[in-house]
Structure formats: structure tokens, C-alpha cells
Amino acid sequence: MNVETHTKREQMWVLGLAAVGSFMVVLDMLVVATALSAIHADLGASLQDLEWTVNAYSLSFAVLLMTAAALGDRFGRRRIFAAGLALFGLASAACALSPDVGTLIAARTVQGVGAAMIMPVALGLLNGAFPPERRGWAIGIYGSITALGVLLGPLLGGVVTQGLGWQWIFWLNVPIAAVAIPLVFTRVKEAFGPPARFDLPGLALVTLSAFGLTWGLVRGDRAGWSSAEILVAFVGGAVLLAGFAIWERRAPAPMLPLRLFRSRAFSAGNLAVFFLNASMTGAIFFMAQFQHEVAGHDSLVAGLALLPWGVAPSLLAPLAGSLADRIGERPLVAAGLALQTAGMAWISLAASTDVAYIQLALPMVLSGAGAALAIPASTKAVTSRVAPADIGKASGTFSTMRQLGGAFGVAVMAAVFASSGDYANPQAFSDGFVAAFGAAAILSVVGTLAGFALPSRAGQGVRAASTLDDMRSKTSTVRR
Structure with missing residues (x-):
């Protein structure tokens, strides 16, 4: 076997295992949504308990993404990735075996920690394995497999919950993790970041800041946006974020060099994916409920109704990644978010208590196609230009922005929904739904503007900002 063939085989293993890990994480974010009613009936969970089965996972996931990326650089990305898979699998088994809702929420929190260890490190391994000229293609394949999690999550949740029981939505993760872990150790080379001092103060500041901001977003609708709890969370998170920025400017070995944000590609790409995920996550959240509250569907049919959103990303993401390699990221991100804007606005205008399903399915396909174009390109813009x-x-910054964007989108759309409608009857829900999707369209517009701010040529980016690290990268350690 020649060197080139061996290298490509190693790259394919990295791509496949990174995509499997990402698929598990995304699937588990959505699969629970259609199982909540069964969990309520089986464990006697209250509405607030059910919210925390979702929020506990989202909170620990969002808070620890940057920490996991830093640990991967320090102790080895392969090692942290495998540990994340193991923790995710064990926590999934604990979820399935939970005798009460408190245990389930605790297990979901640990599951979110495992997810945080998987996502940014998987992206770091992927970007390290492929040269810049092939990263767009690899990210497209990775994105299409990840999109299957979005496509299958609600559907699989409905099928498994009705056919086997809600516990099996968690048991499914265990054999996948068990098979993947030995393959990670035998097929993926170990990779480290540059040798440097561990930035413990920076790690503490960014973790606590993310916790405060995410807590405010996930609790705002329940506790009240003007309540002391939420104001303290937001103000505290903002102050800690400012402290993090000040510290990183003077830290001898910063965990997130602020010079990266001087790059238009890095800053605009992160901003674009933040608003893209805000719009899409909030839209999925409310569309699933629309199928229950207005259309009157059960969990299985509600899951099927969301399929149009996942079809286009699964089919188009590999093509979008290859196009990003050829024409650059700006056209794809801007066009993709413009399509997403059109889809969200279309749904807002069409929705009513007696709307035909096709009138919602077509704009779902349109907005899904937009996401399929924009996500691989924005990923490449952020991660492929750096040293x-x-x-x-x-990778850690990008993953954090995506997750915070999702929490932000649900919070914003929930606030808009509450100002125009409620759950009292189908008409009241439809009124709030229309307003919420108008907000989703506005979020997509902001993302579109960020897409236009990206550099126009693939060769531009952080080159000037990271020249020093290009030199230092030669000392980066890569071991088997």
C-alpha cells in the first residue's frame, strides 16, 4: 500500500468516526422531543421536569464546549473524543435505567458533558486530518451525516417510543459507542495542540460566562425575562465574558487568542452560524408543537411531518462542501441564509389552523436547502483558515456559537410566541406560531448579512493574524 492510499484511508476513518459521534449528539438533542409525553406518563414528571430533561442536556453541552476543546489540545484529541463517547454511552444507559425523573435529569446532564467532549474535538480531528483544499468536501460529508440526526431525530423518537418505549431512545446509543471507541484508538492518530501552559483562569471565566448566559436563555421564558434570576444570570454572564476578553489579551498562553476575531472569515462565519442555528432550532421546536397542538398528530406523525427539513441537508451538504472549496464560502453562506429567510417567512405567512401540510412542507424544504448550503461553508470559513x-x-468556538445560537433562538421565538399567542386552543397557538416564525425570518436575515461580510476569496482570512502561529505550529506534536 503506497503512502497516498494509506493517508486517504486514515482520513476516511477520521471522517467516518467524527461523523458518527456528531450524529449521536445531534440525534439525542432531538429524539427526546417526541418522547416527552411518554416520560411524563411513566415517571410522573411535571412540565418543569420535562423542560429540564431537555435543558439539562443543552446547558452542560453548551457550557463545556470550549473546555473540551482546550482539553483536547492539551491531553490529545483522540483521547478526549474516545472519553466523550464512553461517557455519552454510559450516561445514555443511565438515562434508560432511570427509576425517577430526578435521576433522568442528572443522567441527561452527564450526557451533555459527553456531547461537549465529542463535538468540538471531532471537528478538530477532521480539520487536522484533511488538507485545506479538501476540507470543504470533508466537512460537507460530515455535515450531511450530522444532518441525518436532524432528519431522523423526531421520527426515530416517535417510532421507538410508540413501538418499544422511551427508554430505547437512549439504549440505541450504547452499542454505537461501544463499537466506535476501539475503532477510534486503532484507526485515528493522536493529535495535540501546541505545547503551552494551561489557561486555567481563561477556562474558568469562559465556562462560568457560558453557564450564566445559557441559564438565562433556557430559563427566561419560565422564570420571566425581567426576574431577578434571569437578570443576574445575564449580567453575570456578560461581566464574566468581559473578564474573559480582558484576561485573554494579557494571558501568556490564551485558550482563545482574540487576534482570531480580527479575521473577517472567523468573526463573520461564527456570527452567521449563530443566527442560522438560532432560526432553525427555534423553528424545529415550534413546528413539532404545531403538529401536536394545531394539526392534532401523535408523536410518530409529528416526527414524520418534520422530515422535509432534513432531506435537503442530507442530499446537498456534500455538494455544498465541495463548492466551498471551489468558489469560496461567502456566496454559499449568504445564499443559503437568504433561502432560509424565505422559507421561514413563507411558513409565517401560510400558517393557520386549517393550513394544508404541503404549504408548510415546501418552505421547510426551501429553508433546509439553505441550511445545507450555509453550514458546511460557514464551518470551513471558521476552521479552515486558522493555523x-x-x-x-x-472548532471549540464554532461549536459553542452553534449551541448558544440554538438556545438563543428558542428563547427569542418563545418570547415572541408568548406575546401573541398561547396554548389555550389551536387558534391561540397558531397566532403565536405565526409571530414566532416571523422572528425566525428576522434571525435569518441577520445571518445573511453576516454571510455577506465573509471574505470574497478562499485565500483570504486569518493569514496575517496567525503568521506567528504558522511558525509555531511546526512544533505541534502529532503522535499515534
Whole structure:
């Protein structure tokens, strides 16, 4: 076997295992949504308990993404990735075996920690394995498999819950993790970030800041946006974020060099994916409920109704990744978010208590196609322009922005929904739904503007900002 063939085989293993890990994480974010009613009946969970089965996972996931990326750079990305898979699998088994809702919420929290260890490190391994000229293609394949989690999550949740029981939505993760872990150790080379001091103060500041901001977003609708709890969470998170920025400017070995944000590609790409995920996550959240509250469907049919959103990303993401390699990221991100804007606005205008399903399915396909174009390109913009020494940091930042964007989108759309409607009857829900999707369209517009701010040529980016790290990257350690 020649060197080139061996290298490509190693790259395919990295791509496949990274995509499997990401698929598990995304699937588990959505699969629970259609099982909540069964969990309520079986465990006697209250509405607030059910919210925390979702929020506990989202909170620990969002808070620890940057921490996991830093640990991967320090102790080895392969090692942290495998540990994340193991923790995710064990926590999934604990979820399935939970005798009460308190245990389930605790297990979901640990599951979110495992997810945080998987996502940014998987992206770091992927970007490290492929050269810049092939990263767009690889990210497209990775994105299409990840999109299957979005496509299958609600559907699989409905099928498994009705056919086997809600516990099996968690048992499914265990054999996948068990098979993947030995393959990670035998097929993936170990990779480290540059040798440097561990930025413990920076790690503490960014973790606590993310906790405050995410807590405010996930609790705002329940506790009240003007309540002391939420104001303290937001103000505290903002102050800690400012402290993090000040510290990183003077830290001898910053975990997130602020010079990266001087790059239009890095800053605009992160901003674009933040608003893209805000719009899409909030839209999925409310569309699933629309199928229950207005259309009157059960969990299985509600899951099937969301399929149009996942079809286009599964089919188009590999093509979008290859196009990003050829024409650059700006046309794809801007056009993709413009399509997403059109889809969200279309749904807002069409929705009513007696709307035909096709009138919702077509704009779902349109907005899904937009996401399929924009996500691989924005990923490439953020992670492919940095020096090799910064890949882990860039991957952690990108993953954090995506997750915070999702929490932000649900919070914003929930607030808009509450101002115009409620759950009293189908008409009241439809009124709030229309307003919420108008907000989703506005979020997509902001993302479109961020897409236009990206550099126009693939060769531009952080080159000037990271020249020093290009030199230092030669000392980066890569071991088997």
C-alpha cells in the first residue's frame, strides 16, 4: 500500500468516526422531543421536569464546549473524543435505567458533558486530518451525516417510543459507542495542540460566562425575562465574558487568542452560524408543537411531518462542501441564509389552523436547502483558515456559537410566541406560531448579512493574524 492510499484511508476513518459521534449528539438533542409525553406518563414528571430533561442536556453541552476543546489540545484529541463517547454511552444507559425523573435529569446532564467532549474535538480531528483544499468536501460529508440526526431525530423518537418505549431512545446509543471507541484508538492518530501552559483562569471565566448566559436563555421564558434570576444570570454572564476578553489579551498562553476575531472569515462565519442555528432550532421546536397542538398528530406523525427539513441537508451538504472549496464560502453562506429567510417567512405567512401540510412542507424544504448550503461553508470559513495550532480553539468556538445560537433562538421565538399567542386552543397557538416564525425570518436575515461580510476569496482570512502561529505550529506534536 503506497503512502497516498494509506493517508486517504486514515482520513476516511477520521471522517467516518467524527461523523458518527456528531450524529449521536445531534440525534439525542432531538429524539427526546417526541418522547416527552411518554416520560411524563411513566415517571410522573411535571412540565418543569420535562423542560429540564431537555435543558439539562443543552446547558452542560453548551457550557463545556470550549473546555473540551482546550482539553483536547492539551491531553490529545483522540483521547478526549474516545472519553466523550464512553461517557455519552454510559450516561445514555443511565438515562434508560432511570427509576425517577430526578435521576433522568442528572443522567441527561452527564450526557451533555459527553456531547461537549465529542463535538468540538471531532471537528478538530477532521480539520487536522484533511488538507485545506479538501476540507470543504470533508466537512460537507460530515455535515450531511450530522444532518441525518436532524432528519431522523423526531421520527426515530416517535417510532421507538410508540413501538418499544422511551427508554430505547437512549439504549440505541450504547452499542454505537461501544463499537466506535476501539475503532477510534486503532484507526485515528493522536493529535495535540501546541505545547503551552494551561489557561486555567481563561477556562474558568469562559465556562462560568457560558453557564450564566445559557441559564438565562433556557430559563427566561419560565422564570420571566425581567426576574431577578434571569437578570443576574445575564449580567453575570456578560461581566464574566468581559473578564474573559480582558484576561485573554494579557494571558501568556490564551485558550482563545482574540487576534482570531480580527479575521473577517472567523468573526463573520461564527456570527452567521449563530443566527442560522438560532432560526432553525427555534423553528424545529415550534413546528413539532404545531403538529401536536394545531394539526392534532401523535408523536410518530409529528416526527414524520418534520422530515422535509432534513432531506435537503442530507442530499446537498456534500455538494455544498465541495463548492466551498471551489468558489469560496461567502456566496454559499449568504445564499443559503437568504433561502432560509424565505422559507421561514413563507411558513409565517401560510400558517393557520386549517393550513394544508404541503404549504408548510415546501418552505421547510426551501429553508433546509439553505441550511445545507450555509453550514458546511460557514464551518470551513471558521476552521479552515486558522493555523494548525489554532484548529482546536476554532472548532471549540464554532461549536459553542452553534449551541448558544440554538438556545438563543428558542428563547427569542418563545418570547415572541408568548406575546401573541398561547396554548389555550389551536387558534391561540397558531397566532403565536405565526409571530414566532416571523422572528425566525428576522434571525435569518441577520445571518445573511453576516454571510455577506465573509471574505470574497478562499485565500483570504486569518493569514496575517496567525503568521506567528504558522511558525509555531511546526512544533505541534502529532503522535499515534
